[in-house]
Amino acid sequence: MTGIGGASGGNGDKRPNGLLESWFVRSGWSKGELARQVNRRARQLGAIHISTDTSRVRRWLDGEQPREPIPRILSELFSERFGCAVAVENLGLRPTHQSPSVAGVDLPWTAPQTVALMSEFSRSDLMLARRGFLGTSLALSAGPALIEPMQRWLVPTPTPGGTPTSEPTPSRRTGNKLSKPxxxxxESTTVMFRQWDAQCGGGLRRKAVVGQLHEVTDLLQEPQPETTSKRLFKVASELAELAGWMSYDVGLQPTAQKYFVLALHAAKEADDKPLGSYVLSNMARQMIHLGRPDDALELIHLAQYGSRHAATARTQSMLYAMEARAYANMAQPGKCKRAVRMAEDTYADAGEFRGENEPDPDWIRFFSEAELNAENGHSFRDLAYVAGRSHTYAALAQPPMRLAVEMFGRDLEHHRSYALNLIGLATVHLLRREPEEGAGIVEQAIGIAKKVRSERLNTRLRKTVDSAVREYGEVAEIARLSDYLAKQLPETTEAAV
Incomplete structure (x- = not known):
């Protein structure tokens, strides 16, 4: 028999829950206070059937296992109390059910469930936006577990239109239709968030983007005309993609992947294949970063196939450039060089839309001539590394990388890209056994990194300096880099926002 407090399991094998007892004692709460907080949080989640009291809390401490959502609620309450991640398992509790939003990337391709999952995941992120908490609930997917679900992006939606107008998710709102203004x-707010990310890095505005995404999912839970619903799904996709990109930038890799997957689902509901291809390209970039170029190539080919009749030349050029990065990291120089040429040739036609005079969407405008040179330079740089520090490929990398640095140096908006390409150019100098030149460029990058909140940038700086010191520690300019970096960019444990 199960009480209203949400308990499960019999009494025969119960043992006192020492882990929960430890956290409870340190919290300073009484049993009554914990019961009241659980009930309050349950009401916020809509679990109005939960009615916990002091006797129920005592039974949990004695070893009774509560049912969901109580383990998750307790995890959230203790995490907030102590300012660190306190997972369900840390409390000696069994997570009896894990919702689809934290269970992986194989999610249902239906509009109402996409909205519900985006709402739930963004809400959880806002409530517990501390580094590592969502990461402990998520597992990064790779290989077939990632690629096979993403392939269903191309499968036609079974219901006409694919919008939630015929099957709306229950809403707390009044259902007023959105006006065009x-x-x-x-849409303009999303553009502004994207500009902030380019200028300041992902660490400064991530929580604001997640909050905006959550608001848009609220709007999607109302019945809307099909054209309005598709525009809202497009906004949701762009915000989820940006939340994923910012999470990637601050080092929250599983969280980033989850947002990317949700963005792809929303792009499908918006019937925007070019936007979906852009989301897939960022998923591919993440896989390259994580050392899985085979997965990256699969994602890029899926993006190219899915948007082959819709993407602008600029978008196609970006996809070819990412294809080159994947081939470079797979040590396939011939295919890498071919993709680089395709990226350059296709970029020359940027602005043309398959014969129609349609402009590029805002999300691809970042892919400038500077970005094209940066990607191609990094492809040759990566080839140099996988080919055993090849001077030949390092020499090929230097001209486009230097051109990218010069162009980004004149750009007042893309500070993070400028710093990342300075690091890229510095690594090329190190590959060419020119440590003094490399050290000076790294110092420039450190100066810019101080103004940008990007853990990805800081991590790349630290790895580059560590590698340079190991190889050229006897060179005075290199030897002083470690101390300079430590003073200018001290490592912190600051939570991602």
Missing amino acids: ELDLL
């Missing part, structure tokens, strides 16, 4: 404002 309101939709325009939502």
Whole structure:
């Protein structure tokens, strides 16, 4: 028999829950206070059937296993109390059920469930936006577990239109239709967030983007005309992609992947294949970063196939450049060089839309001539590394990388890209056994990194300096880099926002 407090399991094998007892004692809460907090949080989640009291809390401490959502609620409450991640398992509790939003990437391709999952995941992120908490609930997917679900992006939606108008998710709102000026404002706000990310890095505005995404999912839970619903799904996709990119930038890899997957689902509901291909390209970039170029190539080919009749030349060029990065990291120089040429040739036609005079969407405007040179330079740089520090490929990398640095140096918006390409150019100098030149460029990058909140940038700087010191520690300019970096960019444990 199960009480209203949400317990499961019999009494025969119960043992006192020492882990829960330890956290409870250190919290300073009484049993009554913990019961009240659990009930309050349950009501916020809509679990109005939960009615916990002091006797129920005592039974949990004695070893009774509560049912969901109580383990998750207790995890959230203790995490907030102590300012660190306190997983369900840390409390000696069994997570009896893990919702689809934290269980992996194989999610249902239906509009109402996409909205529900985006709402739940963004809400959880806002409530517990501390480094590592969502990461402890998530597992990064790779290989077939990632690629096979993403292939269903191309499968036609079984219901006409694919919008939640015929099957709306229950809403707390009144159902007022959005006006065109309101939709325009939502879209312009997304553009503004994207500009902030380019200028300041992912660490400064991530929580604001997640909050905006959560608001848009609220709007999607209302019945809307099909055209309005598709525009809202497009906004949701762009915000989820940006939340994923910012999470990637601050080092929250599983969280980033989850947002990317949700963004792809929303792009499908918006019937925006070019946007979906862009999301897949960022998933591919993440896989390259994590040392899985085979997965990256699969994702890029899926993006190219899915958007082959819709993407602008600029988007196609970006996809070819990412294909080159994947081939470079797979040590396939011939295919890498071919993809680089395709990226350059296709970029020359940027602005043309398959014969139609349609402009590029805002999300691809970052892919400038500077970005094209940066990607191609990094492809040759990566080839140099996988080919055993090849001077030949390092020499090929230097001209486009230097051109990218010069162009980004004149750009007042893309500070992070400028710093990342300075690091890239520095690594080319190190490959060419020119440590003094490399050291000076790294110092420039450190100066820019101080103004940008990007853990990805800081990590790349530290790895580059460590590698340079190991190889050229006897060179005075290199030897002083470690101390200079430590003073200018001290490592912190600051939580991602």
